[in-house]
Amino acid sequence: MTLAQPEVTPELVDRLFREESGRAVATLIRQTGDFDIAEDAVQDAFLTAVERWPRDGLPDNPGAWITTTARNRAIDRLRRHQRLSEKASLLRREALAEAESSGDVEAIVVEREEAAHPIVDDRLRLIFTCCHPALDMDERVALTLRSLGGLQTPEIARAFLVPEPTLAQRLVRAKRKIRDAGIPYRVPPDHLLPERLDGVLRVLYLVFNEGYDASSGAELVRTDLSAEAIRLTRVLASLMPDEPEVLGLLALMLLTDARREARSSDGEVVLLEDQDRSLWDRREIEQGRECLDRAWRTRRPGAYALQAAIALAHDTAASYELTDWQRIVALYATLSLVEPSPVVELNRAAAEAAVHGPAPALVRMDSVADALDGYPYLHASRADMLRRLGRTAEARVAYERALELSGNASERRFLEGRIDELAGTASH
C-alpha cells in the first residue's frame, strides 16, 4: 500500500472497477470457458472490493487484485457446480478440492495457462468474440458493453431504451450461440482480421453514436455510452497500436466528443455555426489530433481517419466562416471514393453549400433523397437549402418531414422553431 493515498470513496471503487473489470472478465472467460461464471465471479469481486477497499485502503495493483479475487470465486463456483452435477463422487471430490486448495494447485494451473498464452491480451480475444459476425448486431453491442465495459444489464437496457428482460434475453442468446455454435475465443488469423476488425469498430462506433446523437430519450445516461465507447476504443488502440482504422476511429470519437458541451444549450440543439467554440474541449482535440497523426503516418488512412480529418478541420477553425471548407469538401470527395454511401454524399453536399452556395448542394442532396427518405437529417438539410434559396413553401414541407422522423426532443424543438420562423417570413 502506498502512503499518500486518495480517499477510497464508492465512486473511486466504481471507476476503478469499470476500468479494470473487462480485463478480469476476459481472462476468466479464457480460463473457465464460461461467460456467466466469469461475469458473476468478477461481480462478486466487486462486492468484496466495495466492502474492503474503503476499510483497508487500495491494493497496490487493483486490476491484479480483482482478477485474483474473481479467479478464486470462479474456482469456488466451479467446485460447487461439480459437486451438484456429480453427486455420486461427491465425497471423493470434496476431499480432492480440499487437497487442492491447501496445495494452492489453482495457482499452478493459472501460471500454466498464462504461459500458454503469453502475448495476446485476453481483452482482445474477448472483443473479437463479442463482435463476431455470427451474432446479431444488437447482441454484439449488448455483450461488448456487458463483458468488456463492465456495465450492468439494467444500465445497458436503460441506455438503449429497451426493457430489461429484452436485454437480458439478448445476452443469454448471444452467450448460448457462442457456446453451442463454437464461436472461437481468439483474435482472428491475419486473413480474417481486416473484415473482423471492421466489425469490431462498427460496434464501438454504434455505441459512441448512440450516446452522442441521443436519438431519443434521456441524455445523461447516454453520454455514458459515448464515454464507454471512447474508453473501449482506447483499450483497443493500446492493444493494436499499428491499426490505422483503430486510431482513426479513436480520433474521430475524440474530435467529435470535444464539441459535446457546445452542442446544446438549455436542452436545445445548437448548430455547428452557432456553437460557442470556447466550450470545445481543447484537451480532447489535442488527443484526437495526435491519434489522427499516427493514423495518417501509417499511409493507410481509411474511412474513419478521413472522417476524423474532417472533424479536425472543424475543431481547429477559429469560426464557422473561417473554416477551411475547401479542404473539407476535398476530404469528403476522397471519403466518397473510399466508402461511398448516401450519408457521405449528404454531408459532402452540406460542405459544398459553404463553398458553392445552396443551389448545387441541393442538387446533390436530391440525388440521395430516395435512399435517405427515412433519415431526418436529409430533410432538415434540404429544408435549410430551400430556405436559403427563398423556396419557403418547399422548405416548410421538408422541415415538417424532418420533424415527423426525429425522435429527439431537443431536435424537435429546433425544427419547430425553424417552421415558426418560416411562418413569420411568409406573413411579412
Add this chain to the structure above:
Amino acid sequence: MKYAILIYDENTVNPDPNPDPAVWGQVMAEYNAFTKAIGDAGVNLGGEALQPNATATTVTVRDGQTLTTDGPFAETKEGLGGFYILDCKDLDEALAWAAKCPGSWYGKVEVRPVVTFDEYDSADIEHKAVGTA
C-alpha cells in the same frame, strides 16, 4: 465440433427442365473440387445431394394416425438441395469451408452445429427406445 453445411437453392424448388450440359458439368466439377478439398483437409464426415422438392413426401403421425402428404412441409423459395457434415475446430473454420462450397455462390449455405449427446444422454435415449419397442 461437427457442423452441417446445408445447401439451399432455388433450383431444388424449380429445377430447370432442360439444364445446359455445359453449365451442369461446370457445377459438378466445382462440387467435386470442393468435396476433394474437404477430403484432403480431413474434415469431411459425409454428405449427400438431394432430389428436388417435387420428389419430397412429408409424414406426420398424430394420435397413432399416419398422414402422408405430397411435397416438402414448408413452401419456400429455396429448398434444401444437399448437405455436408464437416468436422471443424470452431465456427470460423466451418464458415470458411461454407464460403468455399459452390452452394454459397449459387444459393445460400446455412451452417449449423450438430448436437452431440454425451454418454449418459445417449444411453438414456437407447434405454427409452428399447422401452418403447
